[in-house]
Each structure stands twice: as C-alpha cells, then as structure tokens.
Amino acid sequence: MSTTTAPQAELSRPIVAGVVTALVGFTSSFAVVLAGLRAVGANDAQAASGLLALTLSFGLGILLLSWRSKLPITLAWSTPGAALLVSTGAVDGGWPAAVGAFLAVGVLVVLTGLIPALGRLIGKIPVALAQAMLAGVLLSLCLAPFKALGSTPLLVIPIIVTWLLMMKFAARWAVPVALLVALVVIGVQLLVSGSTLSSAQLVPTLVWTTPGFSWQAMAGIALPLFIVTMASQNVPGVAVLKSFGFDTPWRASMLVTGAGTVLGAPFGGHAINLAALSAALAAGEEAGRDPRRRWIAAFSSGWIYLLLAALSAALVTLVAAAPAGLLEAVAGLALLSTLASSISAALSEPSERIGAVVTFLMAASGLSFLGIGAAFWALLAGLLVRWLLRRR
Incomplete structure (x- = not known):
C-alpha cells in the first residue's frame, strides 16, 4: 500500500501547491488591478474585461512556458504596475490612450526578449532609484486603509483586524482572508439596501477598446509601467527561481509575457510578467521534494487561473457595490509588504540615499506636469540628483 500511495502523494503535492499559488496570487492583488x-x-x-484578459493571458502563458520548459515558471499581472496606474490617474486621451500605453509596454517587453542590449539598458537603471520610485507610487495606496478608518471605521476595522491576525498566524493567507471579510461586508450592505445583481452582470465578457496614442500616456504610463514591471517583477522573478536552482528561459519568458500583454491590451489588460512573490510557492519544497516535478505546480496553477477568470465579472460587480474607499483599503493592505521591501531596498546603499529619497518624494507627491504623471518625473529627478552628487 505504501508503494502505491507514495507516488500519489508526490503527485498531489505539486498540484496542491499550484492551487495555492493561483488562489493566493489572484485574491491577494486583484483589488489593486x-x-x-x-x-x-x-x-x-x-x-x-481587463481583469479577465489579464487572467486568461497569463494563465495560458503559464501553461505554455511550464509545459515546454518543464520548469516551475509562473506568471502574474503587474501588481506594482497597477499601483502605478492609481497614482498616475487619467491622462490626455483618456482610457483609449491608456490602452495604447499598455500596448506599447507589451511591444517593449517583446523587444527586450529579442534585443539583449535593451535588457542590459534596463539593468543599468540604479536599483535604489527604481525601488524608490515604486515605493513613492505605492505610498498613497498604502495610506488608504488608515484614511478609511476616519470615514468608514465600522466597515474597515474588521478587515484590518482580520489582516493583522492572519499576518501573525498564517501570513500567506492574510490578504485573501481580509478580502473575504470585505466581500462579506459588501454582501451585507447589499442585503441591507435591498439591492440585487442581475445574471448578466456576473458573466465575464471581453470588451474591445481601440487603442489611442498620446505622448503624455507614453511618457506618463508606458515608460514607468515598463520600468516598474521589469525592475519589480521580471528581474526579481528570475532571482526567485534561481534561488531554488532553476534557470529561467529569459528570451522565451519575455516573448510570451510581451505577446500576452499586446494581445490583452485592447481588452484592458495593462501588463503581465514573471511572478515574483508567488513564484516561490510553486518552485519551493512545498511543491514536492523532487525539483524535476515542480513544474507540475506551475502547470496546475495555470489551469486554476483559467477557472478564476470566470469570476472576474462577479468580483467587479461586487466591488462596484462597495462603499467608497473599501476597495482601496484592501488594495493598500495587499501592498504593505511590497512597500516595506521597496523602502528597504531603496535605502540600503548609503551613497544612493539622497537620490532615492528625492525619487521617493517626487513619486509620492502626485506631481503632474505637461500632462505626465509623477513617476516619470521622479525617476528623472532621481537620476539627475544622483549624477550631480557623483560629479561633485
């Protein structure tokens, strides 16, 4: 009996790890998206439609990459990129221009896979400045849970308390369980108000948007989104897999994620990339003792993501019925750990701290000049300060 159950146990471990990877990856950050x-x-x-397009594209991308490489490669949407969109806000040209910027990001990622020099150019951006820009972008969203305490304390306190308790006893599930509490709160609100949801609102549908192009959207969304996605997702994603002994096929990964972003952009998807935080769930020992079989965890997560895509419309409908600020509060809790790690990385090198602090403050200021958001000016200011101080 032990000889038959052992292979089954070895097969079930990566499958279970894949299910956990997908559930944690999806529920912990869809509010940010x-x-x-x-x-x-x-x-x-x-x-x-954007949530659906993203989930479908990286779910299919996971299936393709993990099956062909037999490596535990997982993909995700760009959570820091979504936080960047929150801080940027509307640009000249509106939603179509934003879609055009998403399309440009996909093209840049494809070019990064095809042209090694472009990848090396991204690598020359100082890590401290890239992380400081990300931290500044995240700050306003991470303040949301605490601001909501003043406006809707009875609704937000249960979510924050749940998050804190889960962080103590089961940190991996802190945001998903807090999200579950938020959805319960929204459901109670709907019952109290007597509101109902039609079946048409629960059916996932792809909505086409013809891309528009404006130089403000290219500078304010496309360029910062590309840099944040590369520096905060793709490069760390490679490092996470490397820490478990796996070499990521860079060219194939960039081509798949870039093409997926291009295809998803007209339907509202902002960017997909290599998973960073959730990658460890499919690549680590939780996915089985035999590293050669851990690709099954990634492959399983791809199928689960495709199933979760069916929930996109229902989740958006529920979130649309949420009291003002509740969605942002959950999103802020989801990004607190990312904010902490970004600040730590930005200030870790003493010689880079002044430039990093200038970058952080500029990004957090919400400055908009010539129709371009703060993230672009933050990186520019940080590079200028860094150059001036080094020259001196």
Missing part, C-alpha cells in the same frame, strides 16, 4: 484600471479611466465593464 481593479483600482488601477479604474484610475486611468476604465468603467466597470472595461475593468472587468
């Missing part, structure tokens, strides 16, 4: 898409002009239908 919705907040980002709405901030740059998407209505509820377009935001639901």
Whole structure:
C-alpha cells in the first residue's frame, strides 16, 4: 500500500501547491488591478474585461512556458504596475490612450526578449532609484486603509483586524482572508439596501477598446509601467527561481509575457510578467521534494487561473457595490509588504540615499506636469540628483 500511495502523494503535492499559488496570487492583488484600471479611466465593464484578459493571458502563458520548459515558471499581472496606474490617474486621451500605453509596454517587453542590449539598458537603471520610485507610487495606496478608518471605521476595522491576525498566524493567507471579510461586508450592505445583481452582470465578457496614442500616456504610463514591471517583477522573478536552482528561459519568458500583454491590451489588460512573490510557492519544497516535478505546480496553477477568470465579472460587480474607499483599503493592505521591501531596498546603499529619497518624494507627491504623471518625473529627478552628487 505504501508503494502505491507514495507516488500519489508526490503527485498531489505539486498540484496542491499550484492551487495555492493561483488562489493566493489572484485574491491577494486583484483589488489593486481593479483600482488601477479604474484610475486611468476604465468603467466597470472595461475593468472587468481587463481583469479577465489579464487572467486568461497569463494563465495560458503559464501553461505554455511550464509545459515546454518543464520548469516551475509562473506568471502574474503587474501588481506594482497597477499601483502605478492609481497614482498616475487619467491622462490626455483618456482610457483609449491608456490602452495604447499598455500596448506599447507589451511591444517593449517583446523587444527586450529579442534585443539583449535593451535588457542590459534596463539593468543599468540604479536599483535604489527604481525601488524608490515604486515605493513613492505605492505610498498613497498604502495610506488608504488608515484614511478609511476616519470615514468608514465600522466597515474597515474588521478587515484590518482580520489582516493583522492572519499576518501573525498564517501570513500567506492574510490578504485573501481580509478580502473575504470585505466581500462579506459588501454582501451585507447589499442585503441591507435591498439591492440585487442581475445574471448578466456576473458573466465575464471581453470588451474591445481601440487603442489611442498620446505622448503624455507614453511618457506618463508606458515608460514607468515598463520600468516598474521589469525592475519589480521580471528581474526579481528570475532571482526567485534561481534561488531554488532553476534557470529561467529569459528570451522565451519575455516573448510570451510581451505577446500576452499586446494581445490583452485592447481588452484592458495593462501588463503581465514573471511572478515574483508567488513564484516561490510553486518552485519551493512545498511543491514536492523532487525539483524535476515542480513544474507540475506551475502547470496546475495555470489551469486554476483559467477557472478564476470566470469570476472576474462577479468580483467587479461586487466591488462596484462597495462603499467608497473599501476597495482601496484592501488594495493598500495587499501592498504593505511590497512597500516595506521597496523602502528597504531603496535605502540600503548609503551613497544612493539622497537620490532615492528625492525619487521617493517626487513619486509620492502626485506631481503632474505637461500632462505626465509623477513617476516619470521622479525617476528623472532621481537620476539627475544622483549624477550631480557623483560629479561633485
């Protein structure tokens, strides 16, 4: 009996790890994605379409990459990129221009896979400045849970308390369980108000948006989104897999994620990339003792993501019924650990601290000049300060 159950146990471990990877990856950050898409002009239908397009594209990408490479390669949407969209807000040209910027990001990622020099150029961006820009972008969203305490304390306190308790006893599930509590709160609100949801609102649908192009969207969304996605997702994703003994096929990964972003952009998807935080769930020992079989965990997560895509419309409908600030509060809790690690990385090198602090403050200021958001000016200011101080 032990000889038959052992192979089954070895097969079930990566499958279970894949299910956990997908559930944690999806539920812990979809609120950030919705907040980002709405901030740059998407209505509820377009935001639901974007969530659906992203989940479908990286779910299929995971299946392709993990099957062909037999490596535990997992993909995700760009959570820091979505936070960037929140801080950027609407640009000249509205939602179509934002979609055009998403399309440009996909093209840049494809070019990064095809042209090694472009990848090396991205690698020359100082890590401290890239992380400081990300931290500044995240700050406003991470303040949301605490601001909501003043406006809707009875609704937000249960979510924060749940998150804290889960962080103590089961940190991996802290945000998903807090999200579950938030959805319960929204459900109670709907019952109290007597509101109902039609079946048409629960069916996932892809909504086409013809891309528009404006130089403000290219500079304010496309360029910062590309840099954040590369520096905060793709490069760390490679490092995470490397720490478990796996060499990521860089060219194939960039081509798949870039093409997936291009295909998903007209339907509202902002960017997909290599998973960073959730990658460890499929690549580590939780996915089985035999590293050669851990690709099964990634492959399983791809199928689960495709199933979760069916929930996109229902989630957007529920979130649309949420009291003001509740979605942003959950998104802020989801990004607190990312904010902490970004600040730590930005200030870790003493010689880079002044430039990093200038970058952080500029990004957090919300400055908009010539129709271009703060992230672009933050990186520019940080590079200028860094150059001046080094020259001196």
